[in-house]
Amino acid sequence: MNNPLLNISKLSVAFKTTAQHYTQVVHEISFALHAGEKLALVGESGSGKSVTALSVLQLHDRQQVVFPSGKIEFAGQDLLQLKPAQLRRIRGKEIAIIFQEPMTSLNPVYPIGTQLIEPLMLHEGLSKASARYRMLELLERTGIQEPQQRFNSYPHMLSGGQRQRVMIAMALACRPKLLIADEPTTALDVTIQLQIIELLENMQKEFGMAILLITHDLNMVKRFAERICVMQQGYLVESAPVETLFKRPEHPYTQHLLNSQPQRLQTDYDYSTVSSPLLEAEQIRCYFPIKQGFLIKQTIGQIKAVDSVKLHIYPGETVGIVGESGSGKTTLGLCLLRLQSCTGTIQFAGKRLDKLKARQLRPLRRHFQVVFQDPYSSLSPRLTVEQIIGEGLAIHYPELNRDERRERIIKILTEVGLQEEMLWRYPHEFSGGQRQRIAIARVVILEPQLILLDEPTSALDVSVQKQVLELxxxxxxxxxxxxxxxxxxxxxxxxxxxxxxxxxxxxFIEQGKTEELFNYPQHPYTQTLLQASLFTDN
Structure with missing residues (x-):
């Protein structure tokens, strides 16, 4: 076999913690990537995969990072030995990178066209007109509709999928030999994820690039990559062709990752045992006005976020709502709990919530609670765990004294898998999974009848996700x-x-029992969602 395009040999990476001390986060890892090959580097948060990828182009702060050992050889030269000016000639031209969140990677104050032509003018010396012509052509090939109009748009004017396509076009501008894709689809809807993966595959075949894919999505790896390297806590624990690793994983951690995919946790709900729903809503509408004008704003249209939907939920039942971003899922949930203004009738446990004023509604709120998507932003950084979980008790159970409240808090902490000594710690001292357990404990302690769970596992690793679902x-x-x-x-x-x-x-375009809907989807949109979400090797 020919010499590898990228050869990482016994690479160690350490971050500076104090003036004299460094913490090693990557430990003597070695792997190679050949021209035209697709290699996936997988692992959970903190495994060191992104640190390794950024080390290739040395995008870390040079004052904060050292490389205690190893080489990063690209086309025969050690990148760790190059001077900054030599590295700049390689970045973007020979090796390009697509970051996880395009909104933070694109400059918000410049049109995307200005940012797109920069690498061509810098690395290939093209004129502004020539660079514009080539980038318009590349934007069209990456699936951007009306590229001439989009060329002058600012990043915030594009959707998430469009922004990621712009990032891909920018990365491919100089036809690099190696493309590093760091979680390129994490923030995207499932249908857009599939489109981006197919786009990367097509571009890779056309340009003959090697691709280093950084991800924790094993489903995507199975669909996209040829070889896979598994990282755990800074160590490379297993490397194998994708088909071999999925069929015969050797390392316990790899087996653990593969076994962490969500499994069916529910038995069929017996609807014959219930007489009436806990929550019943009809003709729920939530429209947002579209206004235009500089001094005097005039309404020129409406966004129908929720449009005349009917919903019921029975006691002890889980109703899942799926759909892409902007479909109205979260808005509907907030409407049902009277956290967003809307029209229609909402009946909860025999009471008409839509008729109640805020003061009348407040005592009832302990019966319907919310767990939000990001536990870090939904938990106050200034309060301890005891204060966070006990806050609702103090409001809704004022008759409890301090000792009784603490007794209940300790009981619920144990129930969600946390320890009593965590009472006096703050949210930043916990992992993402632990913070989500705290958020769940905060609502369950009030003994609610209904909980709205808004993407409660999307920010978590697969193994932690499975733990939270089981909880x-x-x-x-x-x-x-x-x-x-x-x-x-x-x-x-x-x-x-x-x-x-x-x-x-x-x-609502389709609804039904879980297994019936998955096995026999009726609506074309549902079929498209299922195909995109469950994609495997073709």
Whole structure:
């Protein structure tokens, strides 16, 4: 076999913690990538995969990072020995990178066209007109509609999928030999994810590039990559062709990752045992006005975020709502809990919520609670765990004294898998999975009848995601709680839901029992979602 295009040999990476001390985060890893090959580097958060990828182009702060050992050889030369000026000639031209979040990678104050032509003018010396012509052609090939109009748009004027396509076009501008894609689809809807993966495949075949894919999505790896390297806590624990690794994983951590995919946690719900729904809503509408004008704003249209939907949830039932970003899932959930103004009738446990004023509604709020997508932003950084979990108790159970409140807090902490000594710690001292357990404990302690779960596992690693889903299923059986579970991840929805509703453009387009909907989808949009979410090797 020919010499590898990229050869990483016994690479170690350490970050500076104090003036004299460094913490090593990557430990003597070695792997090679050949021209035209697709290699995936996988692992959970903190495994060191992104640190390794950024080390290739030395995009770390040089004052904060050292390389205690190893080489990073690209086309025969050690990148770690190059001077900054030599590295700049390689970045973008020979090796390009696509980052996880395009909105933070693109400069918000410049039109995308200005940013797109920069690498061509810098590395190939093209004139502005020539660079513009080539980038318009490349934008069109990456699937951007009306590229001439988009050329002058600012990043915030594009959708997430469009921004990622712009990043791909920018990365491919100089036809690099190696493309590093760092979680390129994490923030995108499933249908857009599939489009981006297919686009990368087509571009890779056309340009003959090697691709180093950084991801924690094993489903994507199986669809896209040829070889896979698994990282855990800075060590490379296993490397093999994709087909071999998925069939015969050798390392316990790889086996653990493969076994962490969501499994069906629910049995069929017996609807014959219930007489009436816990929550019943009809003709729910939530329209947002579109206004235009500089001094006097005039309404020129409406966005129908939720458009005349009807919904019911039974006691102890989990209803999953799926759909892409902008379909109205979260808006509907907030409307049902009277956290967003809307029209229509909402009946909860025999009471008309839509008729109640804010003061009348407040005592009832302990019966319907919310767990948000990002536990870090939903937990106050200034409060301890005891204060966060006990806050609701102080409001809704004022008759409890301090000792009684603490006793309940310790009981619920144990129930969600945390320890009593964590009471006095703050949110930043916990992992993402632990923070989500705290957020769940905060609502379950109030003994609610219904919990709205808005993408509660999307920010978590696969193994932590599985733990949280199992915890939610356990709590539901123990406390007979109803869940309204919102997600765009169909594997998660299938794991936890008794019944599923598919939303698009503010309307319900299909609903049914979970396995029936997955096995026999009726609507073309549902079929497209399922195909995109569960894609495997063709």
């Amino acid at each position: 939610l299923s356990h709590l539901q059986r123990q406390h007979h709680i109803s869940y309204l579970f919102i997600s765009h991840d169909l594997k998660v929805i299938r794991s936890i839901s008794h019944r599923i509703i598919v939303m698009r453009h503010g309307q």
